[in-house]
Amino acid sequence: MKKISQHYIDGQWVESLQPGARHDIVNPATEAVIGQLQFGGKADVDSAVSAASKAFSSFSRTSLQERVDLLGAVVSEYEKRMDDLALAVSSEMGAPQRLANSAHVPLGLGHFKTAIALADQIEWQTRKGSTLISREPAGVCALITPWNWPLNQIACKLAPAFLSGCTVVLKPSEYAALSAQIIAEIMDAAGVPAGVFNLIWASGPEVGPHMSSHPLVDLVSLTGSTAAGASVARCAADGIKRVSLELGGKSPNILLEDAPFEKAVKKGVLHLMNNSGQSCNAPSRMLVPASRLAEVEALAVAALDDLTVGDPQDASTTTGPVANGRQFERVQKLIGAGIADGAKLLVGGEGRPDGCDTGYFVKPTIFSVDSNDSRIAREEIFGPVLTLIPYSDEAEAIKIANDTVYGLSGYVYAGSVERAQAVGRQLRAGQVHLNGAGADIQAPFGGFKQSGIGREWGLAGVEEFTEYQAMMGLE
Structure with a gap:
């Protein structure tokens, strides 16, 4: 039985500062307990956000080529773990093995590769007369992801965040803990700089509002239910944070x-x-x-x-x-x-x-x-x-x-x-x-009305993680 008790914070595997409940990881095809997850709490969120904030000052100033190289390293490590990822997804959320192999795992990889391909297609800087208009990284990003397409939904946030120069704190669903754990191992093996990627295990209702309202968080990106999206938006409102929400549908x-x-x-x-x-x-x-x-x-x-x-x-x-x-x-x-x-x-x-x-x-x-x-x-x-x-x-x-x-x-x-x-x-x-x-x-993914705010995937997904800066008075 797989036991997961450590968060990944500031480039290290660490025990929880605030141990909470334990969550059984259940194989939905057999109802057998195949793992156990130790939840953390708000103190662990604070530690992860602090690490991301500290890392942002340096990572945000890296060159585009350095960030592309980092994504290339992530792709290389991801490709080594594709069989492991497919087995994890199948075991934790019941996807048929052939669907895990043909869709779940390749989709996650596809987002990292797409970010690399987009690097040279984006106008990171544009000169308008004496004004320089730049796309700058949005900052420290809190990412909250669900269980239904776990690799797709983690990767479509991580890839554009890294390309843009943002640092992240990821809170994946406890129902997709096995695949998220492997993602963290991939980030570690790829040499993602300390504090750029952080993962915490916790109950969404307990720490989601804390992440969304945290004073050091600049952007919150959630994929989940419409009710969860409304909660995140309310909690982020007082801090006037950017919010990206991909929510429900009845298509x-x-x-x-x-x-x-x-x-x-x-x-x-x-x-x-x-x-x-x-x-x-x-x-x-x-x-x-x-x-x-x-x-x-x-x-x-x-x-x-x-x-x-x-x-x-x-x-x-x-x-x-x-x-x-x-x-x-x-x-x-x-x-x-x-x-x-x-x-x-x-x-x-x-x-x-x-x-x-x-x-x-x-x-x-x-x-x-x-x-x-x-x-x-x-x-x-x-x-x-x-x-x-x-x-x-x-x-x-x-x-x-x-x-x-x-x-x-x-x-x-x-x-x-x-x-x-x-x-x-x-x-x-x-x-x-x-x-x-x-x-x-490559196409923007997101919705009208209660299906969300903002867009993911492709160029639009990268734009979500950037802010415009206009610098006037250049010669």
């Missing part, structure tokens, strides 16, 4: 009348079920022409034939458990709410799938509802649960799509890219995927 997937329905429905269903539905940008509402609802219902159910729910270590498994017991109970509760509210249950439902008596496995579930007003159509379920919603015409489809407090992603499938784009332009969402297009880590 619409519009199938227009001329879409290739068999292909589009299958693509949408399998995309939603990827990572057991635990993606903030998952296309969890499929909007379909009312005249073709019965056809889509049949196609959606048939698409589940391509899923195999089971042991994440089995090469044939496509769908593992949800990540933890708390999430399992939430998803079960919302499935029950859908049934109680009278939604048409096409497949799945409450309880575990056949043959999965142990573990936090959820039946891949598809509902069909009459309108967008039901609870399962409005709340982020964060599990393998899809809701089909009929619409009468294109205008109503767009209205339903935008009838949500969220605005992270949108999906449109049509007979042509041009028609899909015309509808996509009317969606209030930070990203829009046309005709099955996948993710692009």
Whole structure:
């Protein structure tokens, strides 16, 4: 059993100054305890922030080439640990091993490589007459990350922070402790200067507000729930700190009348079920022409034939458990709410799938509802649960799509890219995927409305970690 008791602060592995509770690391596929994490407290946050603040004065003045070289060293060490990272992600949050190998681990690596590639593409300094406009590092950054795509969400913050010359204090989710521990080991092996990267283990509700309000923290970047984002924003407000928030979603997937329905429905269903539905940008509402609802219902159910729910270590498994017991109970509760509210249950439902008596496995579930007003159509379920919603015409489809407090992603499938784009332009969402297009880590990732503030990934992600400085009066 893996025991994690040390924080990584100022280039050293250190015991907690303020030991707190212990958290069991549970394999969600077996419910077996595979590790134990020792929480720290506010005193450990203070120590880590102090180290980051002390290191900022020197690291912020390093050359761009020095920072690119550091990122190159991180990439080199990351590549050595890819198998370890894949096993950690699979063990701690239940991702099928093949998904961990093909998506979770490569995404994290991709963000570090992208930062290196962007170094020469960014105008770090621009001369406007006698004025020099510079991008300067934002300062000491508190990073708070979740468990659902742990490597992606750590790397897409660390990489631009390092490239910009910022120092960081990372508080990863306790439900993704094994992979975060390896990330810290990678930073240490890569020779990241003392204090530039710090990691503390603690309960989010306990130390999140302290990190967000700390007088030496300049920027807070959180990926998590909308409620957590609101809490961080409130705590950061008195200090007028910069806040970057990537939060929840209830993304619409519009199938227009001329879409290739068999292909589009299958693509949408399998995309939603990827990572057991635990993606903030998952296309969890499929909007379909009312005249073709019965056809889509049949196609959606048939698409589940391509899923195999089971042991994440089995090469044939496509769908593992949800990540933890708390999430399992939430998803079960919302499935029950859908049934109680009278939604048409096409497949799945409450309880575990056949043959999965142990573990936090959820039946891949598809509902069909009459309108967008039901609870399962409005709340982020964060599990393998899809809701089909009929619409009468294109205008109503767009209205339903935008009838949500969220605005992270949108999906449109049509007979042509041009028609899909015309509808996509009317969606209030930070990203829009046309005709099955996948993710692009060069593109800005973030949302409208309650899906967040600011953007991650690519150039926009680097910009989040910089401040403009204008120096006037040059000859």
